[in-house]
Amino acid sequence: MKMNWKRRRIAILTLLSVCLTMLMVWPIPAKADTVDGRIRVLLTRLQLTDRIDISLDGSYTYENIAFQRGSRITISCASGTLMLYHEALALDAGNRIELIRHDTDPKLENGLRVNDAYPLYPGDLILTVKNGQLQCVLRVPVEEYLLGVLPYEMSEGFPLEALKAQAVAARTYALKKAGKSDEYDVEDNTTDQVFAGLSDPAPIICEAVEKTTGICAYYHGKLITAYYTASNGGIIESAKNVWGTADSGYSIQKSDPYDLENYESVVKSVTFPKQITLEERSALTPELQKLSDFLITAVADDLTRLGYSDDQENLYLTELSSIETQNNIKTGKPQILIRFHLAGKRLLGADGEEEVYFEDSGLSDASSPQTTGSDEQLSGFQTIGKTFEVIIPVFPDFETAFGLSINGANNEVYTVSEDEDSFTIEARRFGHGVGLSQRGAQLMAEKYGWSYQRILHFYYHDVTLTRATYSFRLPEAVSSAFLATPGPAATPTPRPTLMPITADTTDVIAIVTGIGKNSSLNLRERPDTVSDVLIRLYYGQRLIVTEELGDWLKVRTDVIEGYVMKQFIEIESESKGETTP
16 A cells, blocks of 8 residues: 655654764774765665656756656656656656756755655666566665665664674675676665665664764775675574685684574574373373374384384383484584484284293383284383484474474574483574674674674674775756756655554553654564564554563554564553544
8 A cells, every 4th residue: 555655754854964974984994995885776675567656855857857856757668668757748768767866955855755655765766677667776875775774684773883883794795796787786685685765764773874984894905795694593604605605715604602692593492301201102292292203203114123013102202312413424414313212012922922022111001912903912011222313304304393494594503402301402593694693793782892893803704894985976956947847845754644543441552762753663573673674663653562572562553563672662651541643
């Protein structure tokens, strides 16, 4: 459903101006070569087909046409030709349109909006036809680009030094890719870096970009490919291991105790008891039952050779002696080695005597012989005097069986811990694991007070942090005499209408207060800063609290339900059954 931006727009004018003009210079050891400083971003998230509606909330020209701020234009494609429509103007533009952004009053917005959505896209817009549909590329100065990357790649709830490290990594990654293809440099999705335009970047986001302006990571004088990941699971992976690329020197495999220590790093686990009694056999957990069935099936041939029935009903897992993780010697792929003991019923001869003598274990039903449906006689349950071993490949067998996949990439890091009564197998790593870990950086800054420089040097071996100089400058402002049509004077963008809530008398009401008045707060799908952002909440938004989960609150309005970080919310009161905006 489209939103009317005239009713929903939020004033980011002063904030954006501050973000782009207040450049706080930090001491950097060297000055890099001058670069253009713009990034071409393929806008895939717009999901364009054959038409785009654009609001020019800035100073723009197309060839010899200058548009008034606030102008609305439509561009469509048919049979490989682009048509531009503006008021009474209908222009055949061939197969390419470039809307060029010009300099303007720094107190005003200078960008465009697409299809009545709120986010501002600050830059030149290049439209072409690709496979019969519109292809849209934004050519944007990298510092403005970062304001639309950081809120999606790392939450504004992260500490400043972690956000600075993320800004340097994202800037370096983008500039490294600049000019590598004819059409665009990066995509606006997880193929490269998520970019969704500018929607009131939080003050801490702006500060992280400002205080690292131009700073990039270099290795032997060249920009690095600064990969980063949500969580590496306690081991920084090398690009060579993941993608088979040449050894880069700055991307090396090593332990990351900070990611491992961060309780917010994504972990999935399964726990198995060491001992299982005969009485407990009939009430196994689904996980233990699944493991038991797998292990018994794997050693069926051994059981037959030992004279035991291989029927699952005549066997049960009595003890897990040890569980270890290891790598397959030939393939190098991870596997789980499990040593265990079983109890089972022995096959008896026709006269009821055991085929092979085995000392009775004293188990409760190991008394008189039993007859199966096939007239095969069995002993009672006896402990089998053998330690069995089974190796289970982690990917996909073990991971799939116990639901331990985190991102579907078959690269999780597995560990086993042991206490007096049980074994716990844990899977960690959210992402490819290469380069900077966002969860590791979070803990380094938050708990240990590390600077962004120290964080980056931990994750990228032997790099130099150097400030790049940008050559690009916006084209000069367009004189009002050359505007295509007159228009109203620019006015500040109004804040969006807050969502209503309808509360019962027992409901707990909270209000969003822990953010700047020109900022926003992510409402997430799950209580985790790496989960999807459902919508942005604005200062003063009232919410109904339905559940408290550690540092998170589950909240709802009449429109939507999701999770917010508790630190940005103030409990207002208990409801009196009111309906409020």
